Amino acid sequence: MSAQKIGVFTCHCGGNISDYVDVQKVCDAAAGTEGCALAKTFLFACSDSSQEEMMEAIRTHQLDGVVIASCSPKLHLETFRVMAHRAGLNPHMYTQVNIREQCSWAHRHDMPKASEKAVRLVRAGIARASLSRPLENIRVETLPAVLVIGAGPAGMRAALALSDLGLTVYVVERAAEVGGRIRALGKLFPSGRPGREIVARLRDQIAGRDNIVVYTNAELVEKSGSAGRFAVKVRAGQETISLKVGAIIAATGFAPYAPQPEEFGFGLPAVVTLPEFNELLTTSRECLRVNGRDVRTIAYVYCVGSRQSEGNQYCSRYCCTAAVHAAIQAHEIDPELNQFHLYRDMRAYGRNELIYEEARQKGSLFLRYDGGEPPTVEREGDGLLVRVRDELSGGDSIEIPADLVVLVTGMVATSNQRLLDVLKLPLSAGGFFNEIHPKLRPVETVIDGVFIAGAAQAPKNLAESVASSMAAAANCSAMLLKGHLDRAPLVAKVSAETCVWCGECVKVCPYAGAIVEVERDGKQVADVVPELCKGCGACAAVCPSAAIELEGYTNAQVTAMIDALAAEVVS
Amino acid sequence: MTRVSPELAARMKKAEGFDANACFHCGTCTALCPLGYKILPRKLFHDAMLGLEDRVRANIPQIFSCLLCRMCEANCPSGVHITDNIRSLRSLINRQVFGLK
Numbered sequence: 192m193s194a195q196k197i198g199v200f201t202c203h204c205g206g207n208i209s210d211y212v213d214v215q216k217v218c219d220a221a222a223g224t225e226g227c228a229l230a231k232t233f234l235f236a237c238s239d240s241s242q243e244e245m246m247e248a249i250r251t252h253q254l255d256g257v258v259i260a261s262c263s264p265k266l267h268l269e270t271f272r273v274m275a276h277r278a279g280l281n282p283h284m285y286t287q288v289n290i291r292e293q294c295s296w297a298h299r300h301d302m303p304k305a306s307e308k309a310v311r312l313v314r315a316g317i318a319r320a321s322l323s324r325p326l327e328n329i330r331v332e333t334l335p336a337v338l339v340i341g342a343g344p345a346g347m348r349a350a351l352a353l354s355d356l357g358l359t360v361y362v363v364e365r366a367a368e369v370g371g372r373i374r375a376l377g378k379l380f381p382s383g384r385p386g387r388e389i390v391a392r393l394r395d396q397i398a399g400r401d402n403i404v405v406y407t408n409a410e411l412v413e414k415s416g417s418a419g420r421f422a423v424k425v426r427a428g429q430e431t432i433s434l435k436v437g438a439i440i441a442a443t444g445f446a447p448y449a450p451q452p453e454e455f456g457f458g459l460p461a462v463v464t465l466p467e468f469n470e471l472l473t474t475s476r477e478c479l480r481v482n483g484r485d486v487r488t489i490a491y492v493y494c495v496g497s498r499q500s501e502g503n504q505y506c507s508r509y510c511c512t513a514a515v516h517a518a519i520q521a522h523e524i525d526p527e528l529n530q531f532h533l534y535r536d537m538r539a540y541g542r543n544e545l546i547y548e549e550a551r552q553k554g555s556l557f558l559r560y561d562g563g564e565p566p567t568v569e570r571e572g573d574g575l576l577v578r579v580r581d582e583l584s585g586g587d588s589i590e591i592p593a594d595l596v597v598l599v600t601g602m603v604a605t606s607n608q609r610l611l612d613v614l615k616l617p618l619s620a621g622g623f624f625n626e627i628h629p630k631l632r633p634v635e636t637v638i639d640g641v642f643i644a645g646a647a648q649a650p651k652n653l654a655e656s657v658a659s660s661m662a663a664a665a666n667c668s669a670m671l672l673k674g675h676l677d678r679a680p681l682v683a684k685v686s687a688e689t690c691v692w693c694g695e696c697v698k699v700c701p702y703a704g705a706i707v708e709v710e711r712d713g714k715q716v717a718d719v720v721p722e723l724c725k726g727c728g729a730c731a732a733v734c735p736s737a738a739i740e741l742e743g744y745t746n747a748q749v750t751a752m753i754d755a756l757a758a759e760v761v762s
Numbered sequence: 763m764t765r766v767s768p769e770l771a772a773r774m775k776k777a778e779g780f781d782a783n784a785c786f787h788c789g790t791c792t793a794l795c796p797l798g799y800k801i802l803p804r805k806l807f808h809d810a811m812l813g814l815e816d817r818v819r820a821n822i823p824q825i826f827s828c829l830l831c832r833m834c835e836a837n838c839p840s841g842v843h844i845t846d847n848i849r850s851l852r853s854l855i856n857r858q859v860f861g862l863k
Contacts, residue, residue, distance in 0.1 A: 488768045529768045531812070551783040554775045556811055578763075583787055583808050584817075590765040 195255040196228035197320045199313060200245055202236035202261035204291055211295040213306040217260060220310040220760070226321040228252055236261050237270055246278035254280070256320035260288040260313045281325030283680065283743060288316035307760045314758065318751035319744075326680040326742055329721045333419035333671045334437040335359060340411055340610070343371020344653060345645025345660035346442035347393040352664035354400045358671060361434055362397075362405045363425050365607075369394055369405060371444050376466065377473035379653060380516040380546055385473075389653075406432070414439070414613050415704060417722035418640025419676045438640045438667040441614060441624060442660060445602040445646040448496025448503070455492050455598050456568025461575055464495075464600045465510060468517055478525045481595050486528065489521065490577045490593040492566055493534040497601035497650075500562070505621050507601025509652040512543040514599040515550040522553040530555045531591050533566050533579050559583050568596050602650040614641060615703055623649050634663040642666055681743040682724035683731055689738035690716040696730035696739060706730060764814045771813030773854070780850035782807035784840040791834035791844060799824045803834055803844050810851060818851070819859070825851050 199221035203209035214232050222230035229252050233241040236259055249257065257280065259271050264287040272282035290309040298305035337353050339346045342364035350360040362369075370393075373379065373386030397403050409427035416422045421439060425432045447466050450457035457464075461481045463471070471479060479486040491514050497507040511534070518530050532555055539547035551557070558581040560566055566579035577591040604622035611618075616636050619625045624643040627635045634642050644660035645651060651659065670676065683706075692708060692715040700706050705723035708715055717739070719730075731739040731746075740746055774780055791803040806825070809817040828848050835844040 527772065529771050531766070548784075554783075556771065558812070581812075583805070584764075584812070584814065585805055587817075588763045589812065589814065590763060592766065592768065 195226060195321045195323075196252065197226045197256045197258060197317050198229040198245070198248055198252065198254040199224075199227050199231075199258045199260070199317060200236055200241075201230070201232045201290070201313070202259065203232065203234050204262060204295075205235060208261070208291050208295045211299045211302050211305050212290055212309045213302065216306050217290070217309045217313055221258075221260075221313050221317065224314050224317050224755075226317050228254060237267055242270075242274045246274060249275070249278035249280060256280070256284040256286070256323055258286045258288060258313065258316040258320050260290045260309065260316065262291040263289045281327075283326040284320065284323050286316045286320040286323065288312050310760050311756045311758075314755040315752040318755040319748045322745065322748045322751055323743070328677040329680055329682070331417070331419040331676040331678065331722055333674060333676055334421075334435050335671055335674075336361065336434070336436040337667050337671070338363065338411070338421070338423055338425075338434065338436040338439045339442060340439065341365075341371065341442040341444055341645070341647065342369035342405060342407070343442060343444045343645060343656075344373055344389060344393065345444070345647075345656045346371070346440070347390075347397060348657045349440050349442060349644055349660040349664045350403050351393070351396055351400070352661055353667060354402050356664075356668045356672065358402070358437075358668060360403045361425070361436065362403060363409045363411055363427075364405065364407045365410055367408050369397075369407065372447070373653065375470070377469050378516075378520060380512050381542065381654075411610060411613055417720070419670070420722070421640065437671040438642065439614070440642045440644050440660070440663045440667060441610075441616065441636075441647055442644040442663075443605050443607065443610065443624075443647040445623075445650065446605050448507075448600040448603050450495055450598055450600065455495055455566065456570075456575065456596060457598060459568065459570055459575065459596075461594060462568060462596045462598065464598050465513060465517070466600070468595075468597045469513075472517060472520045472524065475524050479521065479528070479595070484573065484594060486525075486594040488529040488591070488593045489518075489531070489595045489597060490568075490575075490591050491518070491530070491532045491534075491597045491599055492568070492577070493532065493599045494562070495598040495600045496603065498535065498562065503601065503603060503621060505650065506538060507650040508538070508655075509650060510599045510601050511538045512546055512652070514597070515539060515547045515555065517597070518550045518555045519546070519553055522550075522555070526553075531577075531593070532557045533560050533577070534558070535560060535562050557583070558589065602646060605647070614638070616641065616643070619649070621649070623647060634659055634666055640670065678722065679726065680721075681726040681741065682721045683719045683726065683728070684740050684742055685717045685719055686738045686740070687711040687716045687718075689736050691736055691738075692716050693735060695733045695735060699729040699733050701725075701727065701729065764816055767813040767815045769813065770815050770818075771811065774810050774813065777850050777854055779843075779846045780810070780854075782811060782842055782847055785842050786840055788839060790837050790839065791842075794833045794837055796831060796833055797827065797829060799827055803847070806851075807842075807847055818855075822855060822859070825855065 201218045218230045218232045268287050275285040276282045294305045294309045336359040339350050339362045342362050353360045370390035374390045376386035406427040412426045413424035419437050421436050452458045456462045575593045581589045617625045642663040644663040645656040697706050709718040728741045731741045830845045
């Protein structure tokens with residue numbers, strides 16, 4: 192053990208701990224442990240007055256380290272690190288021991304044993320603190336530039352927002368033109384403004400910016416570096432361009448669901464998908480004509496490609512509203528049309544309910560089918576015949592002769608394996624990019640500095656897509672405008688003397704590029720790139736020559752903690 | 763198996779006094795009918811709107827037995843004018859089925 196002076200503070204947590212753990216006994220045991228220079232108890236260690244008292248004790252007793260036995264580090268690790276820092280200690284000289292969740296809450300049937308376990312955990316905490324050393328955050332100078340992948344409405348809107356904030360933006364678009372999927376679409380809900388108009392407006396705004404560069408017919412082919420400092424390569428036509436950016440936004444959009452042959456009659460003449468129907472509406476005046484025939488009756492089949500029992504299990508969110516909106520446009524073209532909507536559940540949520548209501552008022556009729564018994568579409572004479580078991584008519588089978596069947600198709604993820612290989616982003620069950628937390632961190636990914644926006648994350652309507660792209664832009668700028676990033680220093684470290692470069696560490700490292708091969712004193716050894724390492728410790732665990740240590744959890748610290756845990760407790 | 767008649771559906775759309783588009787199939791009307799006839803306004807109107815002619819014909823006795831007491835209408839959460847719809851249906855049936863002017 193080193194000669195460090197450790198202060199040990201045990202918390203009652205008002206009774207949350209002290210009702211089932213003998214706090215005084217834990218405090219006394221700590222006082223008798225080697226290295227402990229001061230042991231005290233507190234009713235609430237996290238209260239302002241307790242923190243003031245602890246800071247005073249750190250200064251007066253010139254403590255080298257602090258252990259607080261209280262709640263889960265998830266709750267107060269940061270609180271007490273800041274407290275230690277304010278008292279003049281390095282924040283990494285603080286160790287938290289969780290005797291609430293791990294002792295009092297887990298073992299309320301056995302107070303003596305709960306107390307004994309608390310003593311062992313506190314001793315292990317003291318052992319760790321005694322061998323702790325001050326660590327400084329890893330500072331990364333950030334680059335004031337962002338790479339946006341995908342020039343659909345989400346990507347373009349994010350580019351404009353970042354440009355407003357003074358950041359340089361490179362937009363990479365795989366297609367020959369910007370605009371994404373909505374470029375080909377007619378009137379979009381709720382405003383009824385055509386997709387191409389929205390695209391033209393965004394394109395013109397971007398053209399007026401000096402700090403936005405758009406590459407079309409282009410792809411991201413390489414990415415290295417880490418949050419704040421990425422080096423990327425973009426292939427645009429024959430050319431390969433190297434760029435340096437601080438952050439990346441993936442706004443790669445979606446693909447419309449393509450029905451299987453014969454799925455709801457797909458492949459028969461006059462059976463079309465929703466995007467195809469949208470195009471028909473754009474080009475029709477006074478009456479709809481398909482294959483040279485006037486359309487008198489339209490049947491819409493909802494949930495095509497969505498909410499499948501196997502396959503795409505998710506709801507595509509936008510299609511119910513898009514279909515009723517299309518039905519209103521069809522009615523405006525030809526008010527004599529008969530329109531039958533075969534739906535599973537009408538999900539025109541929020542204000543979109545008004546669009547659904549308008550469609551009903553304009554004569555659209557709605558029949559509800561059960562997902563287990565979907566409608567069928569077949570040819571009948573020159574037209575089509577749709578059969579559906581309508582739950583609103585008492586579950587009877589109903590035949591609808593139709594001239595046109597619109598399959599209300601949902602959204603699927605774009606499949607771009609090359610981009611996935613470069614970005615290494617995890618995917619959700621539906622194949623869309625996954626966020627860290629759906630509520631609290633909705634546009635961040637597990638790769639620091641890589642954000643997601645728009646329908647690349649999940650089916651979204653245009654308003655939702657743009658909202659998420661604004662969130663991604665805000666996240667990027669919050670990271671980049673400060674000029675630097677501070678990262679926790681709890682990362683792996685290689686001892687060049689001991690390392691024999693067997694490569695085991697690289698095999699288990701989940702973070703690409705975090706361990707690299709370098710030459711030191713004439714031999715090949717492993718080296719850790721601190722900016723990329725997340726401190727998971729996988730490499731340290733497998734290293735056969737114990738050449739890798741994890742800062743904050745060194746082999747010496749962990750061994751001392753195990754010894755302390757196993758030492759006898761005298762009651 | 764019942765077949766939709768687009769012609770009847772189109773006629774119902776234009777039928778004077780007939781409007782059941784606001785109905786969301788809650789069943790309040792059915793539960794409150796004091797005659798307990800199988801009129802089932804929500805289903806009847808749905809059938810009429812879809813143009814399921816056979817089923818409307820099969821319900822003719824019930825359509826003409828309605829007391830027009832408005833118990834259903836007074837309690838309809840969507841404000842469907844149920845008795846107006848019944849009258850409109852009677853008028854339509856008189857003309858189409860019984861040949862009255």
